[in-house]
Amino acid sequence: MTAKRLTIALAGNPNSGKTTIFNNITGTRQKVGNWPGVTVEKKEGLIHYRGYDLRVVDLPGTYSLTPYSIEEIVARNFILDQSPDVVIDIIDASNLERSLYLATQLCELDCKVLFALNMADLASSRGSKIDGSKLSELLEVPVTFTVGNKNEGIDILLEMAVELAESEMPDRSKRRVRYSKDIETAIEKLQQDFARHPEARVPYNERWTAIKLLEDDKIVKQRIVEKTGGEARRILDLTASLREHLRDRFDEEPEIVTTDERYGFIAGIVREVQTNTTRQRIDISRNIDLVLTNRFVGFPIFVFFIWAMFQLTFTLGEYPMEAIDALIGWFSSSLGSLLPDSLFKSLLLDGMVAGVGSVIIFLPNILILFFCIALFEDTGYMSRSAFLMDKIMHLIGLHGKSFIPMLMGFGCNVPAIMASRTLESEKDRILTILITPFMSCSAKLPVYIALAGTFFGGRAGSVIFAVYLTGIVLSMITGRIFRSTLLRGADAPFVMELPPYRVPMFKSLLIHMWDRSKIFLRKMGGIILIGSVVIWCLSSFPQNVPLTRDYDAEAAQVKTAYETKLQAAEPAGRLLIEKERDEALQVLDRDRRAEQTEGSLMGWIGKAMAPLFAPLGIDWRGGVALVSGFVAKEIVVSTLGVLHAVDGDERSEALRTALKASGMTPLAALSMMVFVLLYLPCLATVTAIRRETGSLKWMFFSIFYSTSVAWLMAFVVYQAGRLLGFA
Numbered sequence: 001m002t003a004k005r006l007t008i009a010l011a012g013n014p015n016s017g018k019t020t021i022f023n024n025i026t027g028t029r030q031k032v033g034n035w036p037g038v039t040v041e042k043k044e045g046l047i048h049y050r051g052y053d054l055r056v057v058d059l060p061g062t063y064s065l066t067p068y069s070i071e072e073i074v075a076r077n078f079i080l081d082q083s084p085d086v087v088i089d090i091i092d093a094s095n096l097e098r099s100l101y102l103a104t105q106l107c108e109l110d111c112k113v114l115f116a117l118n119m120a121d122l123a124s125s126r127g128s129k130i131d132g133s134k135l136s137e138l139l140e141v142p143v144t145f146t147v148g149n150k151n152e153g154i155d156i157l158l159e160m161a162v163e164l165a166e167s168e169m170p171d172r173s174k175r176r177v178r179y180s181k182d183i184e185t186a187i188e189k190l191q192q193d194f195a196r197h198p199e200a201r202v203p204y205n206e207r208w209t210a211i212k213l214l215e216d217d218k219i220v221k222q223r224i225v226e227k228t229g230g231e232a233r234r235i236l237d238l239t240a241s242l243r244e245h246l247r248d249r250f251d252e253e254p255e256i257v258t259t260d261e262r263y264g265f266i267a268g269i270v271r272e273v274q275t276n277t278t279r280q281r282i283d284i285s286r287n288i289d290l291v292l293t294n295r296f297v298g299f300p301i302f303v304f305f306i307w308a309m310f311q312l313t314f315t316l317g318e319y320p321m322e323a324i325d326a327l328i329g330w331f332s333s334s335l336g337s338l339l340p341d342s343l344f345k346s347l348l349l350d351g352m353v354a355g356v357g358s359v360i361i362f363l364p365n366i367l368i369l370f371f372c373i374a375l376f377e378d379t380g381y382m383s384r385s386a387f388l389m390d391k392i393m394h395l396i397g398l399h400g401k402s403f404i405p406m407l408m409g410f411g412c413n414v415p416a417i418m419a420s421r422t423l424e425s426e427k428d429r430i431l432t433i434l435i436t437p438f439m440s441c442s443a444k445l446p447v448y449i450a451l452a453g454t455f456f457g458g459r460a461g462s463v464i465f466a467v468y469l470t471g472i473v474l475s476m477i478t479g480r481i482f483r484s485t486l487l488r489g490a491d492a493p494f495v496m497e498l499p500p501y502r503v504p505m506f507k508s509l510l511i512h513m514w515d516r517s518k519i520f521l522r523k524m525g526g527i528i529l530i531g532s533v534v535i536w537c538l539s540s541f542p543q544n545v546p547l548t549r550d551y552d553a554e555a556a557q558v559k560t561a562y563e564t565k566l567q568a569a570e571p572a573g574r575l576l577i578e579k580e581r582d583e584a585l586q587v588l589d590r591d592r593r594a595e596q597t598e599g600s601l602m603g604w605i606g607k608a609m610a611p612l613f614a615p616l617g618i619d620w621r622g623g624v625a626l627v628s629g630f631v632a633k634e635i636v637v638s639t640l641g642v643l644h645a646v647d648g649d650e651r652s653e654a655l656r657t658a659l660k661a662s663g664m665t666p667l668a669a670l671s672m673m674v675f676v677l678l679y680l681p682c683l684a685t686v687t688a689i690r691r692e693t694g695s696l697k698w699m700f701f702s703i704f705y706s707t708s709v710a711w712l713m714a715f716v717v718y719q720a721g722r723l724l725g726f727a
């Protein structure tokens, strides 16, 4: 008994690995020749496989089955005329979309097709995963995976090929490309014509023939003329009129329309079967970047995001702020009523609780700001902002990457300075660290609110904005100067990485937010606590300051006066009277504290330094407040409060009244704001500078430089303002 003979053709795109697989299958039993009449190499091999004689043919590599190139004609004619038992389409899995064009065309022919998804190793290393069984289901074609150069999956491939050869011809009519209505109608009209004239005996599958005729396929037309004899005239006339009609409908050659629609069908398949972990993300990112890093709209969008970030930080932060304020108030008063009056109680309440409390109130702002920054970072937008800012940053002699620390500086300089670690060049890093403190950090805001709110009323917002802007401009000037003097050198060229956008994980956002906020909290537990105690000590000692009034006697008088009032009053009115009495006592207490502070160590220091601040229009209290701000900028307002003997809250009416009463002018307030903006960074920042530059030299330089600039700028503002006749 002779073995059954099966012909297996290998089709596929050039370089899909056909020859490799052909060699794997046939080994040395190959016959190399030319395809008849053309100089295209033909490889054939004969092997015995499980009782079959397999004739394996390596078809020329093609991308399509149109009759335009010799390779395509050879491949197609072989399939059409030799009717191989099975056509194995070697698909380059790492180029699925391109490969499927040929694959879907093979499916339209009347032949048994098997897909070998080759280069599966390359595909997966590029992060793409193909669902073979889904592809098989969608096109009703058996699918298997191979790695040609490692001879993997070849056995299964052969097994499937034999099995397919022995099976029934599948009915793929439901699974093939569906064209748009006009084309389908035209196809149908031709098919009806073939059916009405069975004597014509159309050589190939009727649907396929109809499609090819509509595409004006020269070879198919020629075959029709050869095979159908007298019927050809009619068929070609009908075809011509249908083509005319389609051209009219689409304003395009029908073959272009069908090609487009095939690609549409393929795109749909790819979407179904391929999950691209990397590629897809990169493609999506590229599309998002078309907008977000666009030359025209990219920058406005960026500015909008920054604006939204600040809006969110300060408006949303307002709500928990009030709650925290109330909580601290409650804590302080309940602690106050528990403890007997003593120096210790004063230290605890006026020093520690008040000091830490005035800072912890910003925790919501800080949390929101850092959440936004984490969002920018985790989504990948932060690198885009660096990209957008690159041109502007080059004006300072830095590049876009330095913008990230600067942006973070608006929140808090400590993480900002730590963020400069990402810069490769040391000079860039130091330069960035030196200019970052000019980005007005969120702790300085209460000072602006207190001063601008008091002296500029409705224009406070614009004034504060101008202050922020001044900081940015000065950082740029500083950058320019240092780049051409101390830190000379070209900005190192570097690659701006644009990682793909990601949907951030909420948990990691919270972790990033928390990591940075921890620094802020630690600052409160340590430096600010100590600072508050030091300031309390300085303002509480010496204890026995000679007072101009006998406050105890006055307090006793107030008490007795209200005692009689209370007895005379109706029960309903008592509450009001008690409130009045408490207020009167508070005023007395404040006046006493003000006098005490003035006579305290702090008062002495302030007065000793007064000549330094006088040219800036800042009185001794302002001077002391500024000095206390070295601990943390948040303390400036509360110190002002202590020195003016009022509540140290930036929105407090009492502080406003007191500031105005102290003889401060709007110009002096502006000068003080400029000074606060620019002068020495807070203790925590200074520590960070020391750590990140690794040198005391740069730390002291930063302190000296920023304070000099602050003094000079405040001086210019105040003196120029006076010359120009503002207050």
Ligand code: GDP
Pocket: 012, 013, 014, 015, 016, 017, 018, 019, 020, 021, 061, 118, 119, 120, 121, 122, 146, 147, 148, 149, 150
């Ligand atoms: P043909 O043009 O379709 O005949 O492709 P070839 O068989 O000549 O293969 C082209 C290149 O792809 C060769 O260098 C092969 O070694 C390589 N190749 C074939 N199959 C695989 C595969 O599964 N994985 C990888 N990584 N390379 C392959």
Ligand code: MG
Pocket: 015, 018, 019, 020, 061
């Ligand atoms: Mg080859």
